[in-house]
Amino acid sequence: MxxxxxxxxxxxxxxxxxxxxxxxxxxxxxxxxxxxxxxxxxxxxxxxxxxxxxxxxxxxxxxxxxxxxxxxxxxxxxxxxxxxxxxxxxxxxxxxxxxxxxxxxxxxxxxxxxxxxxxxxxxxxxYHRIHAKNLIIDTLAYEVFYQNEKLAFTYREFEIIKFLVMHPNQVFSKEQIYEQVWGIDSLGDSTTITEHIKKIRAKIQKYDPLSTYISTVWGVGYKWEG
CATH class of the missing domain: 3.40.50.2300 (Response regulator)
Structure with a gap:
């Protein structure tokens, strides 16, 4: 365009x-x-x-x-x-x-x-280095930093972060996140998204307990707080 x-x-x-x-x-x-x-x-x-x-x-x-x-x-x-x-x-x-x-x-x-x-x-x-509140997210290196501290995420956890942070303030259902990260033909269950997001939040809150990054929109899904 x-x-x-x-x-x-x-x-x-x-x-x-x-x-x-x-x-x-x-x-x-x-x-x-x-x-x-x-x-x-x-x-x-x-x-x-x-x-x-x-x-x-x-x-x-x-x-x-x-x-x-x-x-x-x-x-x-x-x-x-x-x-x-x-x-x-x-x-x-x-x-x-x-x-x-x-x-x-x-x-x-x-x-x-x-x-x-x-x-x-x-x-x-x-583009590949996104500043989100107190985090720096490198979408090419698959790294997340809080100040000079590197946070450890699994591949799937990072893919969820990457997907949400690139669409700030947009709400996605568990099914939409699952299809984006695991693929539409995957044989898994979208309920795993809840557990993955719980782990992501816990890892971030260890370093930045006062900020909200992924919020729950009840009955709809999750969004990245832009």
């Missing part, structure tokens, strides 16, 4: 110009003509934001600071303001790049591609 880009600019002609070109590249485009529209669309989790500075009401600098309270995706400022002070301020308030108007579409697309590629590399590197 192509990345989702939000364009925030009060100049509709420029937005149309950028949107048409980026959609032709296969990107999903969100459009906002002011800060209020941009903030309303943040729950759609854009992968990158192209943000103008000079807008009525809340300007791009203020909006960038507000956005940074909610998402961490790359933010590229585009502006006719081209002083060193403007560029530095854009980076200080949370921007990742600064492009002066007028700009070429080729440069814009190249910078967007470069930032998204870097985000992809960073997420890929971090």
């Amino acid at each position: 192509k990345s989702k880009i939000m364009l925030v600019d009060d100049e509709k002609d420029i937005v149309t110009f950028m949107r048409d070109s980026l959609e032709a590249e296969g990107y999903q485009i969100l459009v906002a003509y002011n800060s209020e529209e941009a903030l309303r669309q943040l729950p759609q989790q854009p992968d990158l934001i192209v943000l103008d500075i000079m807008m009525p009401g809340m300007d791009g600098y203020q909006l960038c600071e507000e956005i940074r309270q909610h998402v961490s995706c790359p933010i590229l400022f585009v502006s006719a303001r081209n002083t060193e002070h403007d560029r530095i301020k854009g980076l200080v308030v949370g921007g990742d790049d600064y492009i002066e108007k007028p700009f070429s579409l080729k440069e814009l697309k190249t910078r967007i591609f470069a930032h998204l590629r870097r985000e992809h590399r960073n997420s890929h590197k971090a």
Whole structure:
């Protein structure tokens, strides 16, 4: 799936110009003509934001600071303001790049591609090391650490942890967990999940007794507390 880009600019002609070109590249485009529209669309989790500075009401600098309270995706400022002070301020308030108007579409697309590629590399590197409260879970090395202490789990116990931690706050029945970990064609019994989770909890609580990691949703199943 192509990345989702939000364009925030009060100049509709420029937005149309950028949107048409980026959609032709296969990107999903969100459009906002002011800060209020941009903030309303943040729950759609854009992968990158192209943000103008000079807008009525809340300007791009203020909006960038507000956005940074909610998402961490790359933010590229585009502006006719081209002083060193403007560029530095854009980076200080949370921007990742600064492009002066007028700009070429080729440069814009190249910078967007470069930032998204870097985000992809960073997420890929971090993907196998998941920080969950006081635990670090390495899904490739099959290791769980509390601070510098390595916790010992069996293969099945780790597979349960891995499955749940990669779907935080999502409730799964014992049958769903069993099928995911043991396989749909396994001849075992899903009631073993209860015993495995009991052991997982006991091992974690030995190191971190005050935190809840796997909670029971009565009558439904279990979930990882995100």
